[in-house]
Amino acid sequence: MFGQLIVEGLAIGACYALFGIAVVIIYKTSEVVNFAQGEMAMLSTFVAYHILAYYSYPFWVAFIITMIFSICLGMFIEYAFLRPAKHPSLLGLIVITLGAEMLLMGVAGWKWGAEQKAFSLPFSFQSIHEPIKGIIINDWAIAVFVTTACLMVFLYLFFRYTKLGVAMRATQQNQQAAKIMGIRVERVFSFSWGLSSFIGAIAAMFFAARSTLDPAFMMDPFLRAFAAAVLGGLMSIPGVVIGGGILGLVENLFGYFWPEWKPIVAFVMIIIVLCIRPSGLFGRHYVKKV
Amino acid sequence: MVEKKRWFIGFFVIALLFISALPVSAAPGYDDKEIRIAAWGPQTGPAAPWGTVARGPGVLASIVNAEGGIYGRKIKHFVRDDQYNPAQTKVVVKELVEKYGIFAFVCGTSGASGLAVKDYLAQNKVIWVGPATSIKEYVFPVNPYIFTIMPLYEDEASVLTKYVVEKLKIKEIGVLYQNDPYGKNGLDGVRQRLTKYKLKPAAEIPVEAGEKDLSSQILKFKNTGVKTVMMWVNPTTAVIALKTAATIGYKPQWVASDTLSDFALMHKISGGLWEGVITGAFTSPPDSDHPLIAKYRNAIKKFAPEERPGLFFLAGMMFTEPLIDALKRTGKNLSTEGCLKALNSTKSFQGSGPKITWTSAQHQGTDSIMIWKCGPGGSTTVLQGWSANDLATWKKKK
Numbered sequence: 197m198f199g200q201l202i203v204e205g206l207a208i209g210a211c212y213a214l215f216g217i218a219v220v221i222i223y224k225t226s227e228v229v230n231f232a233q234g235e236m237a238m239l240s241t242f243v244a245y246h247i248l249a250y251y252s253y254p255f256w257v258a259f260i261i262t263m264i265f266s267i268c269l270g271m272f273i274e275y276a277f278l279r280p281a282k283h284p285s286l287l288g289l290i291v292i293t294l295g296a297e298m299l300l301m302g303v304a305g306w307k308w309g310a311e312q313k314a315f316s317l318p319f320s321f322q323s324i325h326e327p328i329k330g331i332i333i334n335d336w337a338i339a340v341f342v343t344t345a346c347l348m349v350f351l352y353l354f355f356r357y358t359k360l361g362v363a364m365r366a367t368q369q370n371q372q373a374a375k376i377m378g379i380r381v382e383r384v385f386s387f388s389w390g391l392s393s394f395i396g397a398i399a400a401m402f403f404a405a406r407s408t409l410d411p412a413f414m415m416d417p418f419l420r421a422f423a424a425a426v427l428g429g430l431m432s433i434p435g436v437v438i439g440g441g442i443l444g445l446v447e448n449l450f451g452y453f454w455p456e457w458k459p460i461v462a463f464v465m466i467i468i469v470l471c472i473r474p475s476g477l478f479g480r481h482y483v484k485k486v
Numbered sequence: 487m488v489e490k491k492r493w494f495i496g497f498f499v500i501a502l503l504f505i506s507a508l509p510v511s512a513a514p515g516y517d518d519k520e521i522r523i524a525a526w527g528p529q530t531g532p533a534a535p536w537g538t539v540a541r542g543p544g545v546l547a548s549i550v551n552a553e554g555g556i557y558g559r560k561i562k563h564f565v566r567d568d569q570y571n572p573a574q575t576k577v578v579v580k581e582l583v584e585k586y587g588i589f590a591f592v593c594g595t596s597g598a599s600g601l602a603v604k605d606y607l608a609q610n611k612v613i614w615v616g617p618a619t620s621i622k623e624y625v626f627p628v629n630p631y632i633f634t635i636m637p638l639y640e641d642e643a644s645v646l647t648k649y650v651v652e653k654l655k656i657k658e659i660g661v662l663y664q665n666d667p668y669g670k671n672g673l674d675g676v677r678q679r680l681t682k683y684k685l686k687p688a689a690e691i692p693v694e695a696g697e698k699d700l701s702s703q704i705l706k707f708k709n710t711g712v713k714t715v716m717m718w719v720n721p722t723t724a725v726i727a728l729k730t731a732a733t734i735g736y737k738p739q740w741v742a743s744d745t746l747s748d749f750a751l752m753h754k755i756s757g758g759l760w761e762g763v764i765t766g767a768f769t770s771p772p773d774s775d776h777p778l779i780a781k782y783r784n785a786i787k788k789f790a791p792e793e794r795p796g797l798f799f800l801a802g803m804m805f806t807e808p809l810i811d812a813l814k815r816t817g818k819n820l821s822t823e824g825c826l827k828a829l830n831s832t833k834s835f836q837g838s839g840p841k842i843t844w845t846s847a848q849h850q851g852t853d854s855i856m857i858w859k860c861g862p863g864g865s866t867t868v869l870q871g872w873s874a875n876d877l878a879t880w881k882k883k884k
Contacts (some may be wrong), residue, residue: 197705200734201701201702201705204699204705204734205701207701208698208699208701310528310529310534310535311751312722313755314754316757321732321733322732322733324733324734324735332734334733336733403698406698406726406730407698407722407725407729408721408722408725408755410534410722413698413722415696416696416697416698417698447702448699448701448702449702451700451701451703451706452705452706455691455692455693455703455706456665456692459694
């Protein structure tokens with residue numbers, strides 16, 4: 197029983213983590229919590245759905261087109277909505293993302309309607325394996341684990357060893373200093389929004405395959421992913437992955453023994469973590485001296 | 487001067503607020519040419535599939551109008567999107583009543599939304615027929631202006647549980663219920679019936695409407711040895727439950743509320759997993775050869791070709807049938823009192839749904855449901871015709 201609970205908890209936790217990474221990437225560069233993250237991912241998933249349902253393209257062709265769309269969408273939102281804001285405060289930027297959220301949800305509702313749609317991946321949740329007696333794992337969960345692990349390694353290397361990654365970190369720490377050092381801050385922002393939207397779209401496809409696709413389907417996953425990100429530390433990619441895992445496990449254990457508490461565990465955890473460690477379990481905040 | 491101006495503006499704003507807070511007397515809702523009816527429901531958002539019910543009455547109004555109207559009066563139907571949000575329901579209902587004048591509301595989705603406006607409607611003497619949800623508080627105690635058709639979830643659950651125990655011979659029953667009046671009423675019905683058999687549910691698991699991960703809950707059903715899972719949840723939660731069960735190789739008999747009996751939709755969004763699911767039903771199947779359903783399907787093609795003649799759209803028409811019947815019986819001299827009198831004398835009225843009976847002392851129209859099973863491609867197999875709940879508590883109180 198516990199073995200199965202752990203597998204299921206880690207699988208959904210990895211999914212939260214994957215989406216949490218998307219939240220962290222934007223936060224890592226601009227310190228903005230993007231409340232449109234879920235809806236950006238939702239819109240990209242609808243694009244994939246549209247290509248599959250109306251043009252009957254093979255999944256991987258639809259996937260590539262969707263990924264290109266998601267990158268463009270992220271960059272567009274940054275360019276069209278956030279960049280024009282003159283001397284914006286952090287709160288102002290967050291409000292802009294809330295506006296973008298409403299807009300994207302409205303666009304999806306207008307184009308595809310509010311009725312739920314079925315979305316499936318080549319990694320079927322119905323294809324199950326029993327590697328250890330009593331512990332069942334399905335292709336969907338394996339795909340989530342592999343994708344999250346690969347992305348985490350890629351991002352770790354990217355932020356540590358590439359010029360662009362270092363530029364993104366520098367921009368987060370001090371925009372003015374980064375500009376003086378020749379970093380094109382606007383381009384860094386655009387790239388980070390594009391990358392975040394790309395990762396968010398992958399996570400949303402996993403969520404849609406496990407439930408249904410409708411304009412509001414990413415609202416709950418966004419809150420959980422945000423909780424995972426806060427738990428692990430909004431600045432730390434390994435932190436968000438561990439945070440997602442912890443969240444998935446705790447939710448599943450509560451869901452099994454005290455199901456009525458399951459929906460609120462994530463938020464109780466956020467409050468506790470913020471009280472004890474405001475930067476999260478693995479987060480490190482750069483404090484500017486006055 | 488500036489000070490005076492500020493005082494004036496302040497006075498003006500307060501006066502405006504005071505005036506807007508005053509109750510506006512509602513227009514009567516009819517004249518010599520038309521009778522205005524309306525429905526609210528979520529046209530956007532996660533509950534939007536249930537919101538199609540609000541559009542169904544429009545087609546029934548078109549049928550009535552094409553046949554000459556009611557004593558020369560045409561039916562005009564208004565639809566408003568409340569986004570499944572009671573605060574928004576209040577706004578749209580107030581707007582309809584005070585701006586357009588509504589004679590009667592029909593359908594109306596969400597128990598919380600209905601509870602938010604039922605007293606307002608009664609204060610303004612606006613009739614409400616066939617709420618598209620089943621809430622005890624609507625008609626117990628009797629509200630002179632509300633007439634319900636949908637069987638109580640408690641009655642539905644009791645009849646379904648009887649079927650599971652007596653026909654399917656399964657006693658290990660688990661209940662997955664939404665943590666709100668809808669889900670809890672369903673749970674009460676299961677308990678009520680099982681108590682009669684001196685049994686108890688093997689597991690009772692609440693779930694919140696937006697939850698996307700049900701793995702621990704489904705695992706609990708599996709480990710408890712539950713052979714039938716009965717659900718009072720929303721469509722997305724139901725799909726997640728079935729998909730999650732598939733991920734752990736768990737294959738119980740699924741039994742669900744009548745709110746999940748739109749098999750065409752459920753089969754589609756569950757990727758075919760809905761096949762074999764048994765549900766309650768509050769109307770005739772959308773693909774049945776019932777003469778009224780066949781007539782409605784043709785009317786939808788003619789008057790609303792963009793609409794899918796699905797269960798909830800047709801249910802919207804079914805919920806409106808007794809109002810049309812009462813309006814016809816009221817006669818040429820239409821009045822709210824006259825229509826209420828006609829509604830209160832509705833006896834064994836049968837349209838495309840169950841037999842409806844209302845008296846001045848009883849506004850719950852029925853306790854009967856059908857039992858369906860989802861077949862290949864989302865087709866419907868009727869397992870059991872209209873069946874009443876012999877344990878219905880409200881009938882005993884009478």
